[in-house]
Amino acid sequence: MRTTHTRRRLWIVACLAALSVAAGIGRRRPIQPSGQKAGLVRFDVVSEMNHDWRGWTNLVVFARYWVCEDYYVVSVIWTEFPKYGWDMRTQLLLSDEGGFRMEQQWFSYWFPVNTTYPKPVDERPPFAHGGGMYDTSEMRFAEAQALARRVYAADLGSAGDGLVDVNVQAGPSGVARTLARLKARIADDRIESMELFDDSQRLLAWMSYEYERSDGPPRLARLIAELPVRPEKLAMEGHVTVTSKDTTATYEIPDVNYVSHKGGRTCTVTYQDVTLGETVVRLPVQVAVHRTEDRWPMRSARLMNFQRVELDKDGVWEAARAFGGLDQAYSTWGKLVERYLYHVPNLGPLEVDPNDFALVRALIAKYPVWEMPAPPQSPRQTGHGPLPKDPEEAAKELDRRDQIRRQEAAQSQEQMRKWQEKVDRMPRPPKRDIEPADARRIRQLRDHYRTILYPWTEEMRTGRDRRPRTQPGSELDEIKELQSKLDKVLRYHRAPVLPEDHPPEVSDADRVQIAELKRHYEKLVGELDRGPGGRLKALHALARMDLIVKDYDAFEQRVHRYWQMLEEAGLHQMVMAGGYRYIDRLIGPGQCEKASALLKHWVEKSTANDSDGVYRFCRSIQGSPWAKVQLLDRFLTKPGLSPLEQYEGLALRVISLDNLDKALADREALQDESMAAQIRWVLTNTTRARVAAMVEPAVRRALAAWEALGPARMNEARPYSSASMSAEQRNALEAPDATRLQEVSAQLDQIVRERSAQQTPPAPRPDAPRRRSPTRR
């Protein structure tokens, strides 16, 4: 009996001990998902950015990262395709507690070299890049915002399971925080979802966490963050002056209240176990960002080749420079490319005194150009005072104002119509061949005036002088006018190609250098350690050297290798966008046969993309209309396209055919050397008559597809363009942005109207009986 009691006591003690140990472990185990110290980690990233913009469709950035708890370094080895969009080649970044260091050697004439922005950084200024390129040095603000929103386990305190709603305190080391409050749903020591708010209780982000199903500790599988539309100020510089009868007043223009992240963002991060030495760490391996409202894929990143490295900060910086920085070989290659492929003609010393304006004007007068008269001023809207307070009176007043507005609009339209008729009737001076000596003088003067009007000093380059580059002033007005006139002469008349426009013959010394560089880059193309970015960079260098020495067979082989590398890296959109640019390089030197052979491969490979990728390319300014027609012909045979996808493809085909038909019919186009080469290439594959005959059935097919859409033709496929409205019209109407499909429909509508106007008899008089419109049902 005694033994039994003892055993029972022992058993109870053992159980209590086990429970207390378990509880202790439970308390010690950090809440998930949270970080785990792992030293200095090196990894490679391939980031792909999409654009729904007509300039370019996508861009891929290849970079190597070194990251630890206290700092990180980024080294961009390559941007595909270079020279399109923003190009980050050789960009280096180091961010630590003390500052944000940036270096950009390839674009050193533009970006500050070796600049360190001290921390803490100032507050982000109102957005001032409407239409301009975003200054990459502003990345420091993005980092500051991320750190100010970082969440620490300490913020959650000793919260148990359930809903936690806490106001957060200052960050570690007193870091300024925009995060003021967080709400988290916790179960079994792991966060299931979390909402972050600023001090105005505005939602900053909402996150949900998905964990792998396993018996062990919770392992994060995916993090999904919803980022809402955010308010943002747009910088408005300057002031307005209002002059009335006897007073003049000046008003500062306040910044505009705007938003960013239109449509919201859904960001998905995938995590996996990664072995670093002897430790297994849960790390992000993939990031995908979609526009929330339509799930459009905006950008993605793949993180790979994780390694733990033992280097100090200086060692990391040197490794980063060696990886992506500008080396001697690339610098030499760049000079050769500039000399032979991007040759800038040396027009010699000025032959005409640029200060002798009378002489310059005489030179301009020798080649009269047609000047379009200024369009009539739209009548100023009649000013109105505030509305009467009485609602009935106010309604009457609104009616009256509306009538005035309509009268003014009708008057304005009539003026515009008369002006257009006058412009159409105006005689144009005959186009002449500019004499070579005059062409040289005109170009010399134009370039000289440009340097005065748009100076680019060392202070501007290094960012010490941030004044606007154009300096208006009465003394410059005449130069501006002359420069514009010289430009018009060159555009209106036929300017000859001067001997100095041709690149020089490749010298023997440069041939030797090219052979050496080719050996160097052939080796690098095969080096896997430099990642796909390093290999693509080497291949690009080789292909450009093939063009310099006119070895088009080798060039053709490089293009096949380029496609292979991109396909291996899963970059199918770049196969299309970048691949076409390689084909384009063969058209200029007249290698039509090779270009056509590559085009066939390109079409086959490009159809691996989805409709979004193909249609964005076909709507962009990239690629010739002929190539787009070939691509669409092939793509539209793909099974499984929805009626809307079919219609959009057919409509884009009409747009490309219409562009092609117009280009082939335009004799003026032949004056442009690159356009003439494109036309010659197209005409090796087809004839003008054949293209012209293709348009009509293409329009019919597209319109039939539109008709067959049913209600969608009034919604998703409604012909509506916001791009063709002026900024003021859009703002005044508060017009919603048109979708790509709506813009495409509007373009199709325009083509139908243009073509039917050319072929049908004059429209019936307004008093003649009209046929009822089939859409007014």
Added chain:
Amino acid sequence: MKCKRTWIVPVVWLAVPACILLCFGAGAASGPGQGPDQGLPPGYQRLLDARAPGEAAIIRRHLKVDSQMVDFSQHIREHVDFLLTPALLVQEAISDGVILTYPVE
């Protein structure tokens, strides 16, 4: 010639709905309650309702802001800032006491 006539008819027939649709589009673009017969576009209404010449001048200047160009530049900014995202994500994952979130870009 016969072929040409059959082409013209459907084009005219379909051009009319296309034009009408464009008008519908523009009408819809003016926003709820702002059809062509329902008063001025909201932006011009604000201009008319301005209480002082200075206010009107500022509204007029704000109406000229090209939102499409702003959207484009903001889009570029997001893409450029995305260069930092992998670094910040990994930094959170290898820092003790930090909860994994998505950094702003």
